[in-house]
Amino acid sequence: MSDITVFAADKFITMDPNMPEATHVAVRDGRVLAIGDAQCADAWGPVQHDDRLKGATVLPGLIEGHAHMMAGAIWRYAYVGYHDRIDPEGKLWPGLPDADAVVTGLKDYAKGLESDAPIVGWGFDPIFLTSERLSRDHLDQISPDRPIAIIFSNFHLMCVNSRALEMAGYDAGTNVEGVIMGQNGRPTGELQEMAAMFPIMRRLGIDFRGLSQTPEAIRAYAKVAQRAGVTTITDLFSSMEDEDVDVMLEVTSGDFPLRIVPVLGAMGDPATIADKAERLAKRSTDKLRMGAVKLMTDGSIQGWTARVRWPGYIGGQPNGMWNTAPEAIYALCAEMQARGIQMHIHVNGDEAAEVSLDAIEAALSAHPGQGHRHVLQHCQMMDRDLYERAAELGCCTNIFSNHIWYFGDQHVALTLGEDRAHRMDAARSALDAGVPIALHSDAPVTPLGPLFTAWCAVNRRTMSGRVLGAVQCLTVPEALYAITMGAAFTLKLDSEIGSISVGKRADFAVLGDDPTGVDPMALKDISVLGTVSGGTVHLL
Numbered sequence: 001m002s003d004i005t006v007f008a009a010d011k012f013i014t015m016d017p018n019m020p021e022a023t024h025v026a027v028r029d030g031r032v033l034a035i036g037d038a039q040c041a042d043a044w045g046p047v048q049h050d051d052r053l054k055g056a057t058v059l060p061g062l063i064e065g066h067a068h069m070m071a072g073a074i075w076r077y078a079y080v081g082y083h084d085r086i087d088p089e090g091k092l093w094p095g096l097p098d099a100d101a102v103v104t105g106l107k108d109y110a111k112g113l114e115s116d117a118p119i120v121g122w123g124f125d126p127i128f129l130t131s132e133r134l135s136r137d138h139l140d141q142i143s144p145d146r147p148i149a150i151i152f153s154n155f156h157l158m159c160v161n162s163r164a165l166e167m168a169g170y171d172a173g174t175n176v177e178g179v180i181m182g183q184n185g186r187p188t189g190e191l192q193e194m195a196a197m198f199p200i201m202r203r204l205g206i207d208f209r210g211l212s213q214t215p216e217a218i219r220a221y222a223k224v225a226q227r228a229g230v231t232t233i234t235d236l237f238s239s240m241e242d243e244d245v246d247v248m249l250e251v252t253s254g255d256f257p258l259r260i261v262p263v264l265g266a267m268g269d270p271a272t273i274a275d276k277a278e279r280l281a282k283r284s285t286d287k288l289r290m291g292a293v294k295l296m297t298d299g300s301i302q303g304w305t306a307r308v309r310w311p312g313y314i315g316g317q318p319n320g321m322w323n324t325a326p327e328a329i330y331a332l333c334a335e336m337q338a339r340g341i342q343m344h345i346h347v348n349g350d351e352a353a354e355v356s357l358d359a360i361e362a363a364l365s366a367h368p369g370q371g372h373r374h375v376l377q378h379c380q381m382m383d384r385d386l387y388e389r390a391a392e393l394g395c396c397t398n399i400f401s402n403h404i405w406y407f408g409d410q411h412v413a414l415t416l417g418e419d420r421a422h423r424m425d426a427a428r429s430a431l432d433a434g435v436p437i438a439l440h441s442d443a444p445v446t447p448l449g450p451l452f453t454a455w456c457a458v459n460r461r462t463m464s465g466r467v468l469g470a471v472q473c474l475t476v477p478e479a480l481y482a483i484t485m486g487a488a489f490t491l492k493l494d495s496e497i498g499s500i501s502v503g504k505r506a507d508f509a510v511l512g513d514d515p516t517g518v519d520p521m522a523l524k525d526i527s528v529l530g531t532v533s534g535g536t537v538h539l540l
């Protein structure tokens with residue numbers, strides 16, 4: 001048997017301008033050997049032909065530059081979000097339109113649990129509620145004596161019932177930032193950001209690390225990725241304990257269909273974090289790439305916890321929260337830049353983006369160096385001036401385009417107002433400024449699906465059907481580039497993946513239709529038939 005396999009497809013779209021399209025790709029040792037027609041690899045010796053991709057359009061394996069491993073295992077909890085959603089097994093969970101539907105849905109769900117087990121839901125988003133805010137009183141209707149926690153879709157907030165508050169010791173006398181108090185002086189049940197949520201999570205056994213680091217969680221993540229045509233994905237804030245890394249190395253060895261780029265969460269002493277990142281980089285394998293770090297700066301815009309520049313939120317809410325204080329952002333940027341460690345920096349609000357760019361600028365003047373490719377993540381409110389600065393500083397941006405569809409109408413009405421909502425997720429401004437871009441879902445915050453994300457960047461439709469900021473729309477080729485080569489560049493993996501080019505990994509997304517041939521509005525409806533990872537075919 002030959003060690004060269006020639007795959008035939010309706011069309012390979014390579015993302016390589018030297019040979020943009022082909023009907024055949026030859027693979028040897030998991031890498032692309034030749035591109036062209038059925039005879040493309042004949043000069044290399046005997047070949048075998050593989051027709052399993054025939055009839056499909058094949059793209060480079062799609063790359064998700066900002067997602068979280070718990071997108072697989074979070075489904076152990078009840079989904080209570082507003083939008084319909086499909087789980088890793090392909091089951092549809094219908095969206096729940098209001099707080100009453102959440103209460104009813106969780107009552108049903110609780111019947112399937114042990115009688116004293118905590119009831120945990122996820123995916124809820126108060127911004128879609130037209131009535132009052134979800135509170136402990138709603139959740140007490142489900143059960144007064146079992147602890148209940150609803151994790152919001154942005155993972156920055158939650159709402160819990162009276163029993164859970166009691167377990168954490170939160171009461172009228174509590175003075176912890178993020179424990180929200182009602183008119184009556186007692187906690188409403190809503191908890192904002194990590195410091196407030198952590199005591200509850202610990203007592204209810206909600207462990208974001210546990211949702212990421214078991215073999216089942218990692219395999220569930222691979223399943224979610226395969227359904228989306230994704231062959232390389234990040235886990236963009238990981239505690240990366242040694243035993244977790246052992247598990248990831250074990251699970252991802254062999255024919256595992258996914259390359260994972262776990263990124264170390266940078267909370268704490270900068271030198272200690274840098275030491276750990278350097279140690280992790282040395283343990284990298286083909287399927288597990290380590291060594292970068294993630295900074296969390298502000299919160300989320302739809303939770304009113306993002307740090308925004310003047311004039312702030314249209315409802316007059318206070319200006320957000322820092323998960324990492326500006327001085328600490330400066331210290332982390334200086335240390336990572338000095339040590340040559342790539343940073344991914346969460347910035348939702350424009351003040352957070354500005355502070356982060358200031359910190360990077362300071363770090364670069366203290367420790368000059370090229371090719372760092374620090375990546376600003378989300379970049380939702382970055383205006384032209386901030387993109388120009390990102391370009392000057394050699395930064396990349398990974399833009400949260402899914403927000404336009406999921407939250408665009410709410411941003412107009414409730415958070416930023418018409419004008420600033422128009423320039424949210426401003427991919428066109430980024431490209432005009434010369435900043436390399438990727439586009440992302442932040443799964444499980446929104447569903448993983450780069451073709452959908454590309455659709456958002458191309459069409460900028462909101463849920464109500466309006467076009468938000470038409471001037472920021474990308475073309476289909478620009479968006480497809482961003483979810484392949486663009487994302488590869490932000491991960492410093494562009495020499496290995498992102499295009500179908502000789503020498504690169506044979507990672508493909510196998511699609512039911514040609515994304516460059518359909519109406520741009522149909523981009524999101526193209527079916528994913530499976531993936532090819534390192535030359536191994538994984539059809540659904």
Ligand SMILES: [Zn+2]
Nearest residue numbers: 066067236442
């Ligand atoms: Zn994220």
